Amino acid sequence: MTDNVEKLNQARIGDLSRNAYSMYNIEISDGDLDKLDLFLQQRVDPNLQALKGQAVTLDVSKISHLEALNFEKLKEICFRHSLFLVGLSGITTEDRALILQKRHIPVVNTNRFAKAREENLAPKIITQTLELKVPVEVKVPHEVEVEVPVKIPEPMKIITRTVRSGELIAAPNTSVLILGSVGMGARIVASHNIFIFGDLKSGEVYAGNPKDQDDQGYTEAIIYVTGTFDPALVAIAGNYQTAEDLEHESFLNAQNSKRNDVIVSLAGNTLVYTEACKFVVKNKS
DSSP: OHHHHHHHHHHOOOOEEEOTTSSEEEEOSSOOHHHHHHHHHHHTGGGHHHHTTOEEEEEOTTOSOGGGOOHHHHHHHHHHTTOEEEEEEOOOSHHHHHHHHHTTOOBOOOHHHHHHHHHHHSOOOOOOOOOOOOOOOOOOOOOOOOOOOOOOOOOOEEEOSOBOTTOEEEETTSOEEESSOBOTTOEEEESSOEEESSOEESOEEEESOOSSTTOOOOTTOOEEESSOEEOSEEEETTEEEEHHHHTTOHHHHHTTTOOOSEEEEEETTEEEEEEHHHHHHHHHO
8 A cells, every 4th residue: 555655646647626517527647547547546435435426527638649548448447436437628729629539539628628729719810009199188187986896704604503414514705613513424615714513523624615716715714623523534725635644644643533622724735733722822923
């Protein structure tokens, strides 16, 4: 297992994210079948309960030779990990699209790649600008009243019960406070902070969640859990760790498996786990 992890880190074969069609989009750097199999083994298999049966696309924007791709083998590898490969994404030119069409390989672009392809296909208009100097009447400036909309922040979302298994609690544009525990398979998604006054057992929490693929998310968000801290997945501004990743966190292991009163914050792209009292003292200084 250690050799596989080192091989995955050295290969840096891709990333996993949501696209605009509610499908997962897997970015790959080449068509190596073994690398894709290893990537799915490390990222998908530990979260099979949430990802099983999902439709996915492969982002091939970094692959130069599309003729060498074995699409059927790629489908077989995805199916082996309970995923359904529906097509390839990241196609921004007509030449690359024709290569796949001739091989009967479907192109399923996200909005980002679809827009780039449309811009490449649009006719290029060349204009010439001539500068003409003419007398210009300069009017005395005067004030103009302009209505400025004032956005009222949304109040914190408060849940005064236990969140059931498989339930989704969404708090767009605000934080969420849960006075109760979070059950197995439940998901808490907030644009800002998440406070859980209870246990977090095998649930998923997403704080500072990005609004769209052009938003990096709220990096100053925190996750605070007063009870048992044992999530299936924890994320801040798109940076996440799974339950398997948390087994290697020295702070959580030092809690003697109790993991109570934990605050999660973000330092750069790294999730940081701190005891609540130490977090408060650190931020006051």
